[in-house]
Amino acid sequence: MPPQPATPAAQFxxxxxxxxxxxxxxxxxxxEQIAQWGWPPDSERAEAAAVVVAELATNAVRHGCLPGRGFRLSLVLLQGSRLRIEVTDPRGDRLPAVSGIADEGGRGxxxxxALADGWGVLPYPPSGKTVWAEVSSVE
Ligand SMILES: Nc1ncnc2c1ncn2[C@@H]1O[C@H](COP(=O)(O)OP(=O)(O)O)[C@@H](O)[C@H]1O
Ligand SMILES: [Mg+2]
Known part of the structure; x- marks a missing residue:
């Protein structure tokens, strides 16, 4: 076997x-996809990934939607049991904003x-955006 390149192992x-x-x-x-990639379904990292996907997808639907447009979920399994989650929506003019006040706005x-190692927003040209987050094994 030739040495494996340092590219993502799998993508969805x-x-x-x-x-x-x-x-x-x-x-x-x-x-389902994460389970296929070998993350035990009841593990902390799989549960964290599921919650992060649910929150980002809900935000794409509630805050980032345009009539007639969908959103896109991408999952990339990276080296070292790291999962990159990307949710792309068409509203690049509206950005995620974490509320500083505990009982004002959502907690998503x-x-x-709290669950991700990191998250952020990237432009998705010409007018959309991608909200990404990375989750890794804590076990
Ligand atoms: N994909 C998105 N597109 C546009 N705005 C977003 C998006 N995600 C989050 N936001 C903004 O960030 C705020 C905080 O998001 P969140 O913490 O999930 O709370 P909630 O969804 O309950 O309002 C939202 O109220 C919204 O204004
Ligand atoms: Mg939300």
Whole structure:
């Protein structure tokens, strides 16, 4: 066997409708894919990944949608049991904002921030954005 290049081991991408059902489906598909990649379904990292996908997908549907446009879920399995989650929506003009006040607004991004090693936003030209987060093994 030749030495393996330091490229992502595996990748999953799915376009979903910007509906509650689409957000739910994003979580279900992620759970299934992560299990196929060998993360035990009841492990902390798999549960963290599922919650992060659910929060980012829900945000894409609730805050990042445009009529007639869906959102895209991408999962990339990186070296060292790291999972990169990317949720792309069409509203590059509206960005995630973590609320500083505990009982004002949602807690979704606070939860993402707690569970992920890191997260952020990238432009998705011409007018969309990608919210990404990385989760890794804590076990
Ligand atoms: N994908 C997104 N597109 C546009 N705005 C977003 C997106 N995700 C989050 N936001 C903004 O960041 C805020 C905080 O998100 P979050 O912590 O998930 O709380 P909630 O969704 O309950 O409002 C949202 O209220 C919204 O204004
Ligand atoms: Mg939210």
């Amino acid at each position: 991408t799915q376009l979903l409708s910007a509906t509650r059902r689409g957000a739910r489906l994003a979580r279900l598909l992620a759970v 991004l606070v939860i993402v921030d």
